[in-house]
Amino acid sequence: MTVVAKLTTVELKLLTREPGSVFTILVPLFILVVFGSSIPPGDRVLLPMMLALAVGLVGMYQLPTTLATYRERGILRRLSTTPVRPGSMLAVQLILQLVLALTACALLVAVAGTVLGAHVPSQVLPVAGVFLLGTAAMFAVGLLIAALAANGRTANGVGVLLYFPLAYLAGLMQPVDQMPDILARIGAFTPLGAFRQALHDVWAGLSPDPLGLGVMTAYAVIVSLAAARFFRWE
Incomplete structure:
Protein backbone atom coordinates (compact mmCIF):
# COMPACT_ATOMS: atom_id res chain seq x y z
CA MET A 1 0.00 0.00 0.00
CA THR A 2 1.38 3.40 -0.98
CA VAL A 3 1.85 6.25 1.45
CA VAL A 4 -1.04 8.20 -0.07
CA ALA A 5 -3.29 5.13 0.10
CA LYS A 6 -2.45 4.71 3.79
CA LEU A 7 -3.17 8.39 4.36
CA THR A 8 -6.51 8.04 2.60
CA THR A 9 -7.44 5.04 4.74
CA VAL A 10 -6.56 6.85 7.96
CA GLU A 11 -8.38 10.04 6.94
CA LEU A 12 -11.45 8.06 5.90
CA LYS A 13 -11.61 6.43 9.33
CA LEU A 14 -11.28 9.82 11.00
CA LEU A 15 -13.98 11.29 8.76
CA THR A 16 -16.47 8.55 9.61
CA ARG A 17 -15.90 9.22 13.33
CA GLU A 18 -16.28 12.99 12.97
CA PRO A 19 -19.63 14.26 14.38
CA GLY A 20 -19.67 16.98 11.74
CA SER A 21 -19.86 14.34 9.02
CA VAL A 22 -22.95 12.82 10.60
CA PHE A 23 -24.41 16.32 10.94
CA THR A 24 -23.96 17.13 7.26
CA ILE A 25 -25.69 13.88 6.26
CA LEU A 26 -28.57 13.78 8.74
CA VAL A 27 -29.65 17.45 8.73
CA PRO A 28 -30.63 17.58 5.01
CA LEU A 29 -32.24 14.15 5.34
CA PHE A 30 -34.27 15.27 8.34
CA ILE A 31 -35.47 18.40 6.53
CA LEU A 32 -36.36 16.33 3.46
CA VAL A 33 -38.44 13.85 5.45
CA VAL A 34 -40.22 16.53 7.51
CA PHE A 35 -41.16 18.76 4.59
CA GLY A 36 -41.32 16.04 1.94
CA SER A 37 -44.20 14.32 3.70
CA SER A 38 -46.43 17.27 2.78
CA ILE A 39 -45.15 17.66 -0.81
CA PRO A 40 -47.18 16.07 -3.65
CA PRO A 41 -45.59 13.00 -5.27
CA GLY A 42 -43.55 13.86 -8.34
CA ASP A 43 -42.39 17.18 -6.88
CA ARG A 44 -39.42 18.65 -8.75
CA VAL A 45 -38.46 21.42 -6.34
CA LEU A 46 -37.67 20.10 -2.87
CA LEU A 47 -35.04 17.49 -3.75
CA PRO A 48 -32.76 19.84 -5.77
CA MET A 49 -32.96 22.28 -2.86
CA MET A 50 -31.90 19.58 -0.41
CA LEU A 51 -29.01 18.51 -2.64
CA ALA A 52 -27.72 22.09 -2.78
CA LEU A 53 -28.16 22.39 0.98
CA ALA A 54 -26.16 19.21 1.62
CA VAL A 55 -23.28 20.21 -0.64
CA GLY A 56 -23.23 23.67 0.93
CA LEU A 57 -22.88 22.18 4.40
CA VAL A 58 -19.96 20.01 3.35
CA GLY A 59 -18.23 22.78 1.43
CA MET A 60 -18.68 25.64 3.88
CA TYR A 61 -18.76 23.82 7.22
CA GLN A 62 -17.02 20.46 7.15
CA LEU A 63 -14.19 21.17 4.69
CA PRO A 64 -12.85 24.46 6.08
CA THR A 65 -13.18 23.34 9.70
CA THR A 66 -11.15 20.19 9.03
CA LEU A 67 -8.34 21.93 7.13
CA ALA A 68 -8.06 24.87 9.54
CA THR A 69 -7.99 22.48 12.50
CA TYR A 70 -5.21 20.45 10.90
CA ARG A 71 -3.15 23.60 10.37
CA GLU A 72 -3.86 24.81 13.92
CA ARG A 73 -2.63 21.51 15.38
CA GLY A 74 0.52 21.59 13.26
CA ILE A 75 -0.40 18.47 11.31
CA LEU A 76 0.25 20.08 7.92
CA ARG A 77 3.60 21.45 9.10
CA ARG A 78 4.71 18.05 10.41
CA LEU A 79 3.70 16.38 7.16
CA SER A 80 6.17 18.58 5.31
CA THR A 81 9.00 16.61 6.94
CA THR A 82 7.61 13.22 5.86
CA PRO A 83 7.19 11.49 2.47
CA VAL A 84 3.54 12.62 2.62
CA ARG A 85 3.63 16.22 1.45
CA PRO A 86 0.98 18.69 2.68
CA GLY A 87 -0.40 18.87 -0.85
CA SER A 88 -1.22 15.16 -0.67
CA MET A 89 -3.23 15.77 2.48
CA LEU A 90 -5.12 18.57 0.77
CA ALA A 91 -5.91 16.35 -2.24
CA VAL A 92 -7.05 13.48 -0.02
CA GLN A 93 -9.28 15.80 1.99
CA LEU A 94 -10.91 17.22 -1.14
CA ILE A 95 -11.60 13.72 -2.43
CA LEU A 96 -13.03 12.52 0.88
CA GLN A 97 -15.19 15.61 1.28
CA LEU A 98 -16.51 15.01 -2.24
CA VAL A 99 -17.30 11.42 -1.25
CA LEU A 100 -19.11 12.75 1.82
CA ALA A 101 -21.18 15.12 -0.33
CA LEU A 102 -21.97 12.31 -2.78
CA THR A 103 -23.00 10.03 0.08
CA ALA A 104 -25.33 12.65 1.56
CA CYS A 105 -26.89 13.37 -1.83
CA ALA A 106 -27.24 9.69 -2.78
CA LEU A 107 -29.09 9.08 0.48
CA LEU A 108 -31.38 12.04 -0.21
CA VAL A 109 -32.18 10.81 -3.72
CA ALA A 110 -32.78 7.26 -2.51
CA VAL A 111 -35.18 8.31 0.26
CA ALA A 112 -36.96 10.93 -1.86
CA GLY A 113 -37.36 8.62 -4.84
CA THR A 114 -38.47 5.48 -3.01
CA VAL A 115 -40.24 6.72 0.12
CA ALA A 136 -16.43 22.86 -7.10
CA ALA A 137 -17.83 26.36 -6.49
CA MET A 138 -18.88 25.56 -2.92
CA PHE A 139 -15.59 23.81 -2.13
CA ALA A 140 -13.70 26.84 -3.45
CA VAL A 141 -15.49 29.03 -0.91
CA GLY A 142 -14.67 26.52 1.82
CA LEU A 143 -11.01 26.49 0.84
CA LEU A 144 -10.89 30.28 1.02
CA ILE A 145 -12.41 30.18 4.51
CA ALA A 146 -9.80 27.61 5.55
CA ALA A 147 -7.05 29.76 4.04
CA LEU A 148 -8.03 32.88 5.97
CA ALA A 149 -9.26 31.43 9.27
CA ALA A 150 -6.81 31.49 12.17
CA ASN A 151 -8.00 28.15 13.57
CA GLY A 152 -10.67 25.49 13.32
CA ARG A 153 -13.12 27.26 15.60
CA THR A 154 -12.91 30.42 13.53
CA ALA A 155 -13.36 28.48 10.29
CA ASN A 156 -16.39 26.77 11.78
CA GLY A 157 -17.94 30.07 12.89
CA VAL A 158 -17.23 31.89 9.63
CA GLY A 159 -18.58 29.00 7.59
CA VAL A 160 -21.83 28.84 9.55
CA LEU A 161 -22.30 32.62 9.58
CA LEU A 162 -21.71 32.80 5.84
CA TYR A 163 -23.79 29.74 5.03
CA PHE A 164 -27.13 30.92 6.38
CA PRO A 165 -27.30 34.25 4.47
CA LEU A 166 -26.24 32.44 1.30
CA ALA A 167 -28.85 29.74 1.91
CA TYR A 168 -31.53 32.39 2.28
CA LEU A 169 -30.47 34.26 -0.85
CA ALA A 170 -30.34 30.94 -2.72
CA GLY A 171 -33.98 30.26 -1.93
CA LEU A 172 -33.29 27.34 0.40
CA MET A 173 -35.18 28.91 3.31
CA GLN A 174 -37.89 30.75 1.39
CA PRO A 175 -39.04 30.21 -2.21
CA VAL A 176 -37.39 32.64 -4.59
CA ASP A 177 -40.74 33.81 -5.96
CA GLN A 178 -41.70 34.95 -2.47
CA MET A 179 -38.50 36.95 -1.91
CA PRO A 180 -38.05 40.65 -2.72
CA ASP A 181 -36.88 41.02 -6.32
CA ILE A 182 -33.59 42.64 -5.34
CA LEU A 183 -32.69 39.74 -3.02
CA ALA A 184 -33.68 37.18 -5.63
CA ARG A 185 -31.44 38.88 -8.18
CA ILE A 186 -28.55 38.99 -5.70
CA GLY A 187 -29.08 35.31 -4.90
CA ALA A 188 -28.68 34.38 -8.57
CA PHE A 189 -25.07 35.62 -8.39
CA THR A 190 -24.15 33.61 -5.29
CA PRO A 191 -22.57 30.15 -5.71
CA LEU A 192 -25.33 28.45 -3.74
CA GLY A 193 -28.09 30.32 -5.56
CA ALA A 194 -26.69 29.53 -8.99
CA PHE A 195 -26.20 25.90 -7.94
CA ARG A 196 -29.76 25.54 -6.65
CA GLN A 197 -31.28 27.08 -9.76
CA ALA A 198 -29.16 24.97 -12.14
CA LEU A 199 -30.13 21.80 -10.26
CA HIS A 200 -33.77 22.85 -10.42
CA ASP A 201 -33.50 23.36 -14.19
CA VAL A 202 -31.92 19.99 -14.99
CA TRP A 203 -34.30 18.26 -12.56
CA ALA A 204 -37.19 19.65 -14.62
CA GLY A 205 -35.58 18.49 -17.86
CA LEU A 206 -34.51 21.99 -18.91
CA SER A 207 -31.14 23.36 -19.93
CA PRO A 208 -29.48 25.27 -17.09
CA ASP A 209 -29.18 29.03 -17.46
CA PRO A 210 -25.76 29.91 -18.96
CA LEU A 211 -25.53 32.78 -16.48
CA GLY A 212 -25.77 30.37 -13.56
CA LEU A 213 -23.16 28.09 -15.08
CA GLY A 214 -20.89 31.09 -15.58
CA VAL A 215 -21.38 32.18 -11.97
CA MET A 216 -20.44 28.75 -10.64
CA THR A 217 -17.44 28.54 -12.95
CA ALA A 218 -16.24 31.96 -11.84
CA TYR A 219 -16.44 31.02 -8.18
CA ALA A 220 -14.75 27.66 -8.78
CA VAL A 221 -11.81 29.24 -10.63
CA ILE A 222 -11.36 32.70 -9.11
CA VAL A 223 -12.04 31.81 -5.49
CA SER A 224 -9.87 28.69 -5.75
CA LEU A 225 -6.99 30.83 -7.00
CA ALA A 226 -7.51 33.24 -4.12
CA ALA A 227 -7.55 30.34 -1.65
CA ALA A 228 -4.29 29.01 -3.11
CA ARG A 229 -2.76 32.47 -2.86
CA PHE A 230 -3.59 32.92 0.83
CA PHE A 231 -3.43 29.33 2.07
CA ARG A 232 -0.88 28.73 4.84
CA TRP A 233 0.45 25.31 5.76
CA GLU A 234 1.35 26.44 9.30
Whole structure:
Protein backbone atom coordinates (compact mmCIF):
# COMPACT_ATOMS: atom_id res chain seq x y z
CA MET A 1 0.00 0.00 0.00
CA THR A 2 1.38 3.40 -0.98
CA VAL A 3 1.85 6.25 1.45
CA VAL A 4 -1.04 8.20 -0.07
CA ALA A 5 -3.29 5.13 0.10
CA LYS A 6 -2.45 4.71 3.79
CA LEU A 7 -3.17 8.39 4.36
CA THR A 8 -6.51 8.04 2.60
CA THR A 9 -7.44 5.04 4.74
CA VAL A 10 -6.56 6.85 7.96
CA GLU A 11 -8.38 10.04 6.94
CA LEU A 12 -11.45 8.06 5.90
CA LYS A 13 -11.61 6.43 9.33
CA LEU A 14 -11.28 9.82 11.00
CA LEU A 15 -13.98 11.29 8.76
CA THR A 16 -16.47 8.55 9.61
CA ARG A 17 -15.90 9.22 13.33
CA GLU A 18 -16.28 12.99 12.97
CA PRO A 19 -19.63 14.26 14.38
CA GLY A 20 -19.67 16.98 11.74
CA SER A 21 -19.86 14.34 9.02
CA VAL A 22 -22.95 12.82 10.60
CA PHE A 23 -24.41 16.32 10.94
CA THR A 24 -23.96 17.13 7.26
CA ILE A 25 -25.69 13.88 6.26
CA LEU A 26 -28.57 13.78 8.74
CA VAL A 27 -29.65 17.45 8.73
CA PRO A 28 -30.63 17.58 5.01
CA LEU A 29 -32.24 14.15 5.34
CA PHE A 30 -34.27 15.27 8.34
CA ILE A 31 -35.47 18.40 6.53
CA LEU A 32 -36.36 16.33 3.46
CA VAL A 33 -38.44 13.85 5.45
CA VAL A 34 -40.22 16.53 7.51
CA PHE A 35 -41.16 18.76 4.59
CA GLY A 36 -41.32 16.04 1.94
CA SER A 37 -44.20 14.32 3.70
CA SER A 38 -46.43 17.27 2.78
CA ILE A 39 -45.15 17.66 -0.81
CA PRO A 40 -47.18 16.07 -3.65
CA PRO A 41 -45.59 13.00 -5.27
CA GLY A 42 -43.55 13.86 -8.34
CA ASP A 43 -42.39 17.18 -6.88
CA ARG A 44 -39.42 18.65 -8.75
CA VAL A 45 -38.46 21.42 -6.34
CA LEU A 46 -37.67 20.10 -2.87
CA LEU A 47 -35.04 17.49 -3.75
CA PRO A 48 -32.76 19.84 -5.77
CA MET A 49 -32.96 22.28 -2.86
CA MET A 50 -31.90 19.58 -0.41
CA LEU A 51 -29.01 18.51 -2.64
CA ALA A 52 -27.72 22.09 -2.78
CA LEU A 53 -28.16 22.39 0.98
CA ALA A 54 -26.16 19.21 1.62
CA VAL A 55 -23.28 20.21 -0.64
CA GLY A 56 -23.23 23.67 0.93
CA LEU A 57 -22.88 22.18 4.40
CA VAL A 58 -19.96 20.01 3.35
CA GLY A 59 -18.23 22.78 1.43
CA MET A 60 -18.68 25.64 3.88
CA TYR A 61 -18.76 23.82 7.22
CA GLN A 62 -17.02 20.46 7.15
CA LEU A 63 -14.19 21.17 4.69
CA PRO A 64 -12.85 24.46 6.08
CA THR A 65 -13.18 23.34 9.70
CA THR A 66 -11.15 20.19 9.03
CA LEU A 67 -8.34 21.93 7.13
CA ALA A 68 -8.06 24.87 9.54
CA THR A 69 -7.99 22.48 12.50
CA TYR A 70 -5.21 20.45 10.90
CA ARG A 71 -3.15 23.60 10.37
CA GLU A 72 -3.86 24.81 13.92
CA ARG A 73 -2.63 21.51 15.38
CA GLY A 74 0.52 21.59 13.26
CA ILE A 75 -0.40 18.47 11.31
CA LEU A 76 0.25 20.08 7.92
CA ARG A 77 3.60 21.45 9.10
CA ARG A 78 4.71 18.05 10.41
CA LEU A 79 3.70 16.38 7.16
CA SER A 80 6.17 18.58 5.31
CA THR A 81 9.00 16.61 6.94
CA THR A 82 7.61 13.22 5.86
CA PRO A 83 7.19 11.49 2.47
CA VAL A 84 3.54 12.62 2.62
CA ARG A 85 3.63 16.22 1.45
CA PRO A 86 0.98 18.69 2.68
CA GLY A 87 -0.40 18.87 -0.85
CA SER A 88 -1.22 15.16 -0.67
CA MET A 89 -3.23 15.77 2.48
CA LEU A 90 -5.12 18.57 0.77
CA ALA A 91 -5.91 16.35 -2.24
CA VAL A 92 -7.05 13.48 -0.02
CA GLN A 93 -9.28 15.80 1.99
CA LEU A 94 -10.91 17.22 -1.14
CA ILE A 95 -11.60 13.72 -2.43
CA LEU A 96 -13.03 12.52 0.88
CA GLN A 97 -15.19 15.61 1.28
CA LEU A 98 -16.51 15.01 -2.24
CA VAL A 99 -17.30 11.42 -1.25
CA LEU A 100 -19.11 12.75 1.82
CA ALA A 101 -21.18 15.12 -0.33
CA LEU A 102 -21.97 12.31 -2.78
CA THR A 103 -23.00 10.03 0.08
CA ALA A 104 -25.33 12.65 1.56
CA CYS A 105 -26.89 13.37 -1.83
CA ALA A 106 -27.24 9.69 -2.78
CA LEU A 107 -29.09 9.08 0.48
CA LEU A 108 -31.38 12.04 -0.21
CA VAL A 109 -32.18 10.81 -3.72
CA ALA A 110 -32.78 7.26 -2.51
CA VAL A 111 -35.18 8.31 0.26
CA ALA A 112 -36.96 10.93 -1.86
CA GLY A 113 -37.36 8.62 -4.84
CA THR A 114 -38.47 5.48 -3.01
CA VAL A 115 -40.24 6.72 0.12
CA LEU A 116 -41.58 10.14 -0.83
CA GLY A 117 -42.16 9.50 -4.52
CA ALA A 118 -40.26 12.60 -5.59
CA HIS A 119 -39.26 13.08 -9.21
CA VAL A 120 -35.81 11.73 -10.12
CA PRO A 121 -34.56 12.70 -13.59
CA SER A 122 -33.57 9.96 -16.02
CA GLN A 123 -30.90 12.10 -17.71
CA VAL A 124 -27.85 11.54 -15.53
CA LEU A 125 -25.15 13.48 -17.39
CA PRO A 126 -26.70 16.99 -17.10
CA VAL A 127 -27.33 16.41 -13.40
CA ALA A 128 -23.80 15.11 -12.85
CA GLY A 129 -22.27 18.04 -14.71
CA VAL A 130 -24.20 20.64 -12.72
CA PHE A 131 -23.51 18.78 -9.47
CA LEU A 132 -19.75 18.68 -10.01
CA LEU A 133 -19.59 22.33 -11.08
CA GLY A 134 -21.69 23.48 -8.13
CA THR A 135 -19.66 21.36 -5.74
CA ALA A 136 -16.43 22.86 -7.10
CA ALA A 137 -17.83 26.36 -6.49
CA MET A 138 -18.88 25.56 -2.92
CA PHE A 139 -15.59 23.81 -2.13
CA ALA A 140 -13.70 26.84 -3.45
CA VAL A 141 -15.49 29.03 -0.91
CA GLY A 142 -14.67 26.52 1.82
CA LEU A 143 -11.01 26.49 0.84
CA LEU A 144 -10.89 30.28 1.02
CA ILE A 145 -12.41 30.18 4.51
CA ALA A 146 -9.80 27.61 5.55
CA ALA A 147 -7.05 29.76 4.04
CA LEU A 148 -8.03 32.88 5.97
CA ALA A 149 -9.26 31.43 9.27
CA ALA A 150 -6.81 31.49 12.17
CA ASN A 151 -8.00 28.15 13.57
CA GLY A 152 -10.67 25.49 13.32
CA ARG A 153 -13.12 27.26 15.60
CA THR A 154 -12.91 30.42 13.53
CA ALA A 155 -13.36 28.48 10.29
CA ASN A 156 -16.39 26.77 11.78
CA GLY A 157 -17.94 30.07 12.89
CA VAL A 158 -17.23 31.89 9.63
CA GLY A 159 -18.58 29.00 7.59
CA VAL A 160 -21.83 28.84 9.55
CA LEU A 161 -22.30 32.62 9.58
CA LEU A 162 -21.71 32.80 5.84
CA TYR A 163 -23.79 29.74 5.03
CA PHE A 164 -27.13 30.92 6.38
CA PRO A 165 -27.30 34.25 4.47
CA LEU A 166 -26.24 32.44 1.30
CA ALA A 167 -28.85 29.74 1.91
CA TYR A 168 -31.53 32.39 2.28
CA LEU A 169 -30.47 34.26 -0.85
CA ALA A 170 -30.34 30.94 -2.72
CA GLY A 171 -33.98 30.26 -1.93
CA LEU A 172 -33.29 27.34 0.40
CA MET A 173 -35.18 28.91 3.31
CA GLN A 174 -37.89 30.75 1.39
CA PRO A 175 -39.04 30.21 -2.21
CA VAL A 176 -37.39 32.64 -4.59
CA ASP A 177 -40.74 33.81 -5.96
CA GLN A 178 -41.70 34.95 -2.47
CA MET A 179 -38.50 36.95 -1.91
CA PRO A 180 -38.05 40.65 -2.72
CA ASP A 181 -36.88 41.02 -6.32
CA ILE A 182 -33.59 42.64 -5.34
CA LEU A 183 -32.69 39.74 -3.02
CA ALA A 184 -33.68 37.18 -5.63
CA ARG A 185 -31.44 38.88 -8.18
CA ILE A 186 -28.55 38.99 -5.70
CA GLY A 187 -29.08 35.31 -4.90
CA ALA A 188 -28.68 34.38 -8.57
CA PHE A 189 -25.07 35.62 -8.39
CA THR A 190 -24.15 33.61 -5.29
CA PRO A 191 -22.57 30.15 -5.71
CA LEU A 192 -25.33 28.45 -3.74
CA GLY A 193 -28.09 30.32 -5.56
CA ALA A 194 -26.69 29.53 -8.99
CA PHE A 195 -26.20 25.90 -7.94
CA ARG A 196 -29.76 25.54 -6.65
CA GLN A 197 -31.28 27.08 -9.76
CA ALA A 198 -29.16 24.97 -12.14
CA LEU A 199 -30.13 21.80 -10.26
CA HIS A 200 -33.77 22.85 -10.42
CA ASP A 201 -33.50 23.36 -14.19
CA VAL A 202 -31.92 19.99 -14.99
CA TRP A 203 -34.30 18.26 -12.56
CA ALA A 204 -37.19 19.65 -14.62
CA GLY A 205 -35.58 18.49 -17.86
CA LEU A 206 -34.51 21.99 -18.91
CA SER A 207 -31.14 23.36 -19.93
CA PRO A 208 -29.48 25.27 -17.09
CA ASP A 209 -29.18 29.03 -17.46
CA PRO A 210 -25.76 29.91 -18.96
CA LEU A 211 -25.53 32.78 -16.48
CA GLY A 212 -25.77 30.37 -13.56
CA LEU A 213 -23.16 28.09 -15.08
CA GLY A 214 -20.89 31.09 -15.58
CA VAL A 215 -21.38 32.18 -11.97
CA MET A 216 -20.44 28.75 -10.64
CA THR A 217 -17.44 28.54 -12.95
CA ALA A 218 -16.24 31.96 -11.84
CA TYR A 219 -16.44 31.02 -8.18
CA ALA A 220 -14.75 27.66 -8.78
CA VAL A 221 -11.81 29.24 -10.63
CA ILE A 222 -11.36 32.70 -9.11
CA VAL A 223 -12.04 31.81 -5.49
CA SER A 224 -9.87 28.69 -5.75
CA LEU A 225 -6.99 30.83 -7.00
CA ALA A 226 -7.51 33.24 -4.12
CA ALA A 227 -7.55 30.34 -1.65
CA ALA A 228 -4.29 29.01 -3.11
CA ARG A 229 -2.76 32.47 -2.86
CA PHE A 230 -3.59 32.92 0.83
CA PHE A 231 -3.43 29.33 2.07
CA ARG A 232 -0.88 28.73 4.84
CA TRP A 233 0.45 25.31 5.76
CA GLU A 234 1.35 26.44 9.30
